[in-house]
Amino acid sequence: MMTIQRTDQVVKTTVRPTVVIQSVLFTVLLLVIAAYLLLPFVWGVITSFKPASAIFEGPAKMMAAPWTLDNYAQVFAYPGFYKGLLNSTIVSLGAVLLSLVVGVFAAYALGKYKFYGKTVIMYVILAVSMFPQIAVLSGLYTMIQQAKLYDNPLGLIFSYLIFTIPFSVWVLTSFVREIPNELEEAAMMDGATPLQTLIQVILPVMGPALVTTGLLAFINAWNEYLFALTFMSQNRTIPVVIANYSGSSQYETPWANIMAASILVTVPLIVLVLIFQKNIVSGLTSGAVKG
Known part of the structure; x- marks a missing residue:
């Protein structure tokens, strides 16, 4: 009677340094692109919740200013x-x-x-x-x-x-x-x-x-x-x-109110994209791969 003995071989794979570097660089590139695209929108959202007097005082002072909903209230009152x-x-x-x-x-x-x-x-x-x-x-x-x-x-x-x-x-x-x-x-x-x-x-x-x-x-x-x-x-x-939009005088531009209104009119578009995102991906990729 013959006995067949099975030996399991463990194959060790080594990751090349170049692959790691490429992966890191690609991740950094994605983060830079994401920051470049999202930073204006995030800054607009922050500005819409800040008092109008704090907008022109610099980023540090504006971030330290209290958050308020007055800008949105003024937009809805218009x-x-x-x-x-x-x-x-x-x-x-x-x-x-x-x-x-x-x-x-x-x-x-x-x-x-x-x-x-x-x-x-x-x-x-x-x-x-x-x-x-x-x-x-x-x-x-x-x-x-x-x-x-x-x-x-x-x-x-x-x-x-x-x-x-x-x-x-x-x-x-x-x-x-x-x-x-x-x-x-x-x-x-x-x-x-x-x-x-x-x-x-x-x-x-x-x-x-x-x-x-x-x-x-x-x-x-x-x-x-x-x-x-x-x-x-x-x-x-x-x-x-x-x-x-006009401010209290013809020489004043209510940037805080404009930012609040811009965020409000952008929200419906974001909601529509989130609702139909599967259809959007399917529609954009249809025909890209032929079976």
Whole structure:
């Protein structure tokens, strides 16, 4: 009878010094980037809780100053703040919904159909999205005046479509291209029309992409300032309202109140990102890896 004896060999691995150094340097780089990105926001939060008189006394004295909620109370007491929030919500949601409707149909056509001039259209969309706002401001102002949409949220919504539609079409087209063609073929075999295929088959699959595109477009519309300042005089959006905050005199700028208002209007965006973070990651990474 043979006896087979098993011997376990322990393999010792040594970590190279270069690997450790690279890991340390990478960690330090991440910390520096995080500090660079988060420090302005953290400083703004701290400033919003400090008295206005302590802001210009230097960092040490400002940090030693007492914390207070007076700045937030003054912001909530300002009647134009609520009106600005309402106008921003209406304009941003309107622009996002219209851009998503147009973007879905355009992305389906550009992503799934072959036709002459398709590549040119895609490059034109990309070029339009890169145009600076100031380049189209005068012509757009004339159009809005002639359409009698000045100081009208509808006019501001249509002006925002200049940058929300190209962005939505470009992102959604990249997503639609990665949807398997077998889904369309199965729908056509069942007698579905192209419109039915889009609404009943393609659209449900585009959920993560729609959330990602809509949220990013909403953030751009929510923070937009130039068009809102130019096309609105009474029904101003919240960025213009905050920028026009005035102090006790024309020579005083209430920085503490501005910081408090800025934090308040940023909180909804942070909450939306936290709620839809899984959809955002899924929408941004879709199509990156092909199975």
